[in-house]
Amino acid sequence: MRRRRIKLAGTRILLTGASTGIGRELALQLASEGAELVIAARRADLLEILSQEIAAAGHPRPFPVPTDLSVPGAAAALAAKALEHFGHEIDVVINNAGASLTGAQSRIGDADTARTVYEVNLWTPLAMGAALVPTMLARGKGTIVHVTSTIQSVPLPLLGYYGSSKSALAQATRSLRLELAETPIRVVEVVPGATDTALRDIDELPWKANPPKTLPPVTPKSSAEAIVRGLKRGANRIVYPRYSLVPLEFPAFGRLVARIGGRRVNTRGALDLGHLGDRGTS
Template structure:
C-alpha cells in the first residue's frame, strides 16, 4: 500500500487504532478523532475502515484507512515503514492495541488447539508485532502512549474461557513488562481491561455465528457496557497530561461484580 502521509505544518497528533472496523475499535477511533487526533484506521476489512474514514471526514475529522492483519509481521513492518515520518509534525503519538477476540467456550479438556492458536496470534502476537513496529515513532514523538485493550479475562479465570483467558493474560503481562522496560523513556503504557461489553460481533464470533448463544451471554443484564463506554474510557486515559499514566483501569457494568458474578433480571 502507498505511504501514509502524516506530517505537515501544524498537523494534529496521530493515533493508530487496530481492529478499527467495528465495535470498540471503531468507537475509539470516533472518540479520538473528536478529541483532535488524526486517526489511522487499521483492520483486515478494508471496506469497513474506508467507510469509517469517510464518515469521519464528513464530520470534519481526519482519518486514514489502512488494511492490515496484525498477525502478519511482514505486513505490520510494511505498514510501519509506510508511515511518512518526514517533515514537521508530531508523528505517531498514540497506539491503541484493540484487535483481538475470542473463539469458543470449550473446556480445556476438549478445546480445539487451533482456536487457542488463533486467539494467541491476535491477542498476544498481534500486540507484540504492532507495538514493536511503532515504538521508534512513539519514542520520537516525545510523548508516546501505548494502549493495550486486555480484558477482565486477563486478570481472573472462568470455566470455558481457558484459551481466551490465557491469551488475555498474555496481553496483560505485555503491558506490565513493557511499562517496566520503557521506564525513563517518553512513553506511557496504559492497560484498559473491560468486563462485559455488548457489541455486534464479539459474542457472535465467539459462538461461530450462533445468534441464540450470543444473545444468552447478555440475557437479563439490564445495561452491559457498550463499545462507546470503553472508547470513552480509552480516550479519557489517553488525554491525561503526558506525565500521568493510567497503569490499569478495570471497567465493568454495574451489574457485573466479577467474571462469573452477574446480576440478571428475570
C-alpha cells in the same frame, strides 16, 4: 511515572480493530477531538465507510489500511505503513484488535484457529511495540495502549484461549511499563468489562439452560468515551465499567464467579464437539 496528560488535537494515532465495536466508536471519539488517525481492520469496506463518516463530520479524514492481523508479520507491515503515512512520527498506538475462540482446549490443542487468537491478541501488540518504540524513543515521546479484558481474572470454561491470551497481554503490559519507566514512553492498559460487542463471550458459551443473570453490558460508545477520558488525564490503566475492578483487584472473587458460572456451562457437550466457534479479527 508522573501522569502526563494528552492533548488529542493533532495527535497522530494508529488504531487497530477500528471497523466495529469499541474500535469504531473510539475512532469517532478520537477524530472528534482532532486526532489524526490511521485505522486498520480486515474489512476495507467498513474502514472506508468509517473514514467517510469522520470526514463528513468535518474532522481529519483517517487513512484506512485493510489488514489481517492474524497473519504473522502483518503487524510490522502495518506499523511501517503508518510510519510512512505520518512521516515517521506516531504519537499513540492503540492495540484494540481482538480475536476469540470458544471451545475445549483438550480437543483443539494448538490448532491454527487457536494460534490465530494468540497472533492477534498477544503477538500483534508485542510486534507493534518492537516496531514503534525505537521511533518514539528517538522523538522523546509516545504512548502504547494495550486493550486486554476483565476475563483475565475470570477463568471461565471453554474460553481458555481468549482468557489466557488476554492474561498474557496484561502481564506483558505491566512488564513493558516497567521496562520503559525511565523513558518518556507511556504504557496504558485498557480493561473493558462486559460490553455489547461481537466479541461478548457469554453469548458464545453453550449453557445447560439459560445464561446466568449478569449486569447489563455497557455500550461501545460509553467504553470509547471512558478510554478517551483516561488518555486525556494521563491514566496508566483504564477500567470500564468501574465495577470490573472487583475481579481484577480481588482475583479470588473472579475465580469464584468462574466456578459458579462454569457449573452452568455444557462442558461435556463441548468435549464431544471440540470447536464451537471462533470470532475473527476486529
